[in-house]
Amino acid sequence: MTTSFIPILAVDVLGSVVMVVISILALNTARILRIHDRDNAVFLYLLWIAAGFCIFSVSRSFGHILRQFLTLSSYQDIWESISPYSGTINTVSFMLVGLITLFFGQSWNINEKILTAKKRLEETHTELLHLNQNLELKVVERTEMLTTSEHKCRRIFEQSLDTILVTDNSWKLLEINPAGIAMTGYPRKDMIHGPMHMDRLFASQSEWERIRDAIVANEFILNEETDFVRPDGSLIRVLITGAVDYGAFGCGKTHHFIIKNINDKKLMEKQMAQAEKLAALGELSAGVAHEINNPLGIILGYTQLMLKRTTDPESIDFDDLKTIEKHVNACRAVVSDLLKFSHKVSAEQTRVSVNSLVRDVVKFLSNHPALRQIEIDLSLSREKPSVMGTEQELRQVMINLLINAGHAVNKDGEIRITTTRKSDGHVHIAVMDNGSGIDPETMPRIFDPFFTTKPVGEGTGLGLSVSYGIIKNHKGDIRVQSRPGEWTVFTVILPSAPEHEERS
Amino acid sequence: MKTPALTKLYYTLILIGMFCILDSQAAYATQMHSNSEGIIVHQLGHMFFLVSMAILIFTINGKELNREKGWKLLQYSAFLFILWNLDAALAHFLDNQINAVTVTMTDNWQTTITARNSSRFLAVAYYILKLDHLLCVPAIVLFYKGLCQILETQTMTGNFGKRR
Numbered sequence: 001m002t003t004s005f006i007p008i009l010a011v012d013v014l015g016s017v018v019m020v021v022i023s024i025l026a027l028n029t030a031r032i033l034r035i036h037d038r039d040n041a042v043f044l045y046l047l048w049i050a051a052g053f054c055i056f057s058v059s060r061s062f063g064h065i066l067r068q069f070l071t072l073s074s075y076q077d078i079w080e081s082i083s084p085y086s087g088t089i090n091t092v093s094f095m096l097v098g099l100i101t102l103f104f105g106q107s108w109n110i111n112e113k114i115l116t117a118k119k120r121l122e123e124t125h126t127e128l129l130h131l132n133q134n135l136e137l138k139v140v141e142r143t144e145m146l147t148t149s150e151h152k153c154r155r156i157f158e159q160s161l162d163t164i165l166v167t168d169n170s171w172k173l174l175e176i177n178p179a180g181i182a183m184t185g186y187p188r189k190d191m192i193h194g195p196m197h198m199d200r201l202f203a204s205q206s207e208w209e210r211i212r213d214a215i216v217a218n219e220f221i222l223n224e225e226t227d228f229v230r231p232d233g234s235l236i237r238v239l240i241t242g243a244v245d246y247g248a249f250g251c252g253k254t255h256h257f258i259i260k261n262i263n264d265k266k267l268m269e270k271q272m273a274q275a276e277k278l279a280a281l282g283e284l285s286a287g288v289a290h291e292i293n294n295p296l297g298i299i300l301g302y303t304q305l306m307l308k309r310t311t312d313p314e315s316i317d318f319d320d321l322k323t324i325e326k327h328v329n330a331c332r333a334v335v336s337d338l339l340k341f342s343h344k345v346s347a348e349q350t351r352v353s354v355n356s357l358v359r360d361v362v363k364f365l366s367n368h369p370a371l372r373q374i375e376i377d378l379s380l381s382r383e384k385p386s387v388m389g390t391e392q393e394l395r396q397v398m399i400n401l402l403i404n405a406g407h408a409v410n411k412d413g414e415i416r417i418t419t420t421r422k423s424d425g426h427v428h429i430a431v432m433d434n435g436s437g438i439d440p441e442t443m444p445r446i447f448d449p450f451f452t453t454k455p456v457g458e459g460t461g462l463g464l465s466v467s468y469g470i471i472k473n474h475k476g477d478i479r480v481q482s483r484p485g486e487w488t489v490f491t492v493i494l495p496s497a498p499e500h501e502e503r504s
Numbered sequence: 505m506k507t508p509a510l511t512k513l514y515y516t517l518i519l520i521g522m523f524c525i526l527d528s529q530a531a532y533a534t535q536m537h538s539n540s541e542g543i544i545v546h547q548l549g550h551m552f553f554l555v556s557m558a559i560l561i562f563t564i565n566g567k568e569l570n571r572e573k574g575w576k577l578l579q580y581s582a583f584l585f586i587l588w589n590l591d592a593a594l595a596h597f598l599d600n601q602i603n604a605v606t607v608t609m610t611d612n613w614q615t616t617i618t619a620r621n622s623s624r625f626l627a628v629a630y631y632i633l634k635l636d637h638l639l640c641v642p643a644i645v646l647f648y649k650g651l652c653q654i655l656e657t658q659t660m661t662g663n664f665g666k667r668r
Contacts (some may be wrong), residue, residue, distance in 0.1 A: 001616070001617045001618075001624055001627035001630065001631070002610070002615070002616045002617075003614070003615060003617070003631060004612055004613060004614060004615075005609065005613050005614060005615040006613055007635065008615070008631070008634050008635065009613075011637045011638060012637060015638070015640070015641045016637070016638075018641050018644075018645075019640060019641055019644055022641070022644045022645050022647075022648045023648075025648050026644065026647055026648040026651050029648065029651040029652055029655055030651055032655060033651065033654065033655050033658065036655070036658055036659070037658070043555065046651060046654070050647075050651065053644060053647060057644060071609065084542060087546060088542070089545075091549040092544045092549075094549055094550070094553040095549045095552055095553065097553060097556070097558035098552045098553040098554075098555070098557070099552075099556070100550075101556035101557065101559065101560045102556050102559060102580075104559075104560055104563050104564075105559075105563045105566075108563070108567055229613025249539055303513070384534075392534060407582050493515070
């Protein structure tokens with residue numbers, strides 16, 4: 001069959017050129033795909049297969065075009081020497097394409113695994129991110145809560161009116177709030193930074209040991225009453241509650257205490273009980289005095305009448321009547337004192353200068369046997385305070401207090417009298433001695449009528465009772481503080497005289 | 505990094521290879537290869553190419569990628585390459601293996617195809633088979649279009665290979 005060669009030639013040459021061009025374009029497209037996602041194994045596969053097609057197209061097209069060119073230009077023999085190489089390259093190229101193609105499944109599977117792993121990684125990353133953000137929010141929230149809680153606790157600690165105290169396992173003070181510092185009176189640096197232990201706060205070591213043992217045994221104590229001692233030696237009655245804290249987050253064992261100052265409450269209770277007792281005694285005394293006073297008056301009247309009738313002063317009857325009269329007068333004095341104690345006697349009140357009163361009494365008693373050898377130190381207010389009252393009665397109070405002080409001190413003793421005008425409108429007259437003091441058992445009874453610590457016959461036991469009655473009658477108060485064996489202070493508190501009357 | 509000794513070994517092997525190819529003499533110590541080996545290897549290459557294209561088609565189906573236009577075009581391309589391989593293999597069989605066809609060029613752009621037993625059918629069939637570019641050019645075009653489609657899909661959605 002003879003036919004035109006041109007269609008074969010045209011298709012061969014043009015087809016070869018188109019093959020080369022399109023395969024190059026395909027290779028470029030695959031390259032862009034690959035650049036688009038470098039982690040995609042399928043795109044890598046497509047790049048390889050496009051490269052294979054490109055090599056195949058170029059080698060094949062080059063061979064075909066060269067063959068046509070050499071054949072048409074009568075260089076058939078050259079072509080025949082080249083054609084084995086061209087054919088070989090051509091064979092290798094499409095075998096290469098086939099080989100690459102076979103790996104498509106594996107490439108896809110690898111890509112699937114990569115994508116799955118990537119997806120999981122992204123999910124995990126998102127989850128982690130969420131957790132992290134959530135965690136940050138939670139940390140912020142918890143920190144705020146913790147700060148608020150800490151602030152609240154700190155405020156409670158700082159603002160509490162009761163003492164809050166923390167000690168370590170060996171009872172060394174670790175923390176104490178401002179109320180505690182004010183109550184105990186020790187400097188903060190000594191309490192916290194110094195080696196100060198809990199036992200130092202207690203007035204009695206046996207009390208401390210009792211409370212310590214109770215905590216060790218029961219791990220808590222509840223509302224135990226005891227006395228604390230301040231640096232100046234004064235005592236404070238406290239109510240103490242404490243417990244053991246075994247700590248958390250690596251903190252050591254500590255003891256926590258809440259201590260209530262009940263000193264004022266106790267003092268008030270004592271004073272009220274004392275006042276009630278004395279009021280009752282006053283009523284009783286007044287009744288007894290009134291009942292005795294009338295018979296005494298009759299006895300005295302008849303005795304004096306009989307004395308008038310007795311003409312001989314040397315007679316035995318006269319002496320007997322005199323003795324009766326003397327003792328009846330003594331009884332009347334006692335009755336009078338009882339009436340004074342029970343506030344039943346009232347006299348006209350005038351302005352009394354306190355400093356003058358004190359000086360007069362000291363001068364009056366300068367030769368008294370109880371005060372003869374004793375130095376009396378006067379520390380009188382320059383404001384010259386004055387009170388409204390009965391001078392005679394107030395003088396009697398001062399005499400009683402000074403004589404008592406004189407009995408309390410020995411020859412080397414010292415008595416100090418201080419007058420002060422306070423801003424609350426009261427005048428304080430304090431009589432302090434460094435004598436034997438008053439023991440706690442005696443203290444509640446010192447104002448009781450007929451109570452005395454002096455030997456029988458040396459005191460009636462009415463001095464302080466009468467003084468108490470007089471001061472109460474003047475709308476004042478009389479207080480006593482004492483440390484046995486060291487000192488005692490009696491303080492008379494009286495309302496200051498009105499201002500305008502002072503000027504006049 | 506290659507050591508100098510290794511580089512020297514490579515150069516030596518290349519030189520020996522080139523010497524053997526370009527200046528081949530009868531080497532009686534080794535097995536002789538006939539001229540027909542080349543065409544058989546070439547034909548095997550076509551068959552290998554054909555099989556790999558068929559596997560590609562089935563793999564794309566198996567992965568359900570043929571739902572996407574780009575991969576569908578790649579399947580068509582593979583199918584045309586299969587046809588091209590059949591075409592080329594048959595043409596080589598006729599003129600190189602069994603020498604059933606002889607092609608002679610004449611001066612006036614004419615060619616004479618002489619088929620065994622003067623079969624006109626065989627001659628016409630051979631003539632048509634020689635126009636194999638009519639198969640491989642559309643195949644490579646479809647391959648290119650398929651890649652372009654995949655790139656476009658990827659650019660638009662950014663979810664290539666993530667639909668599962």
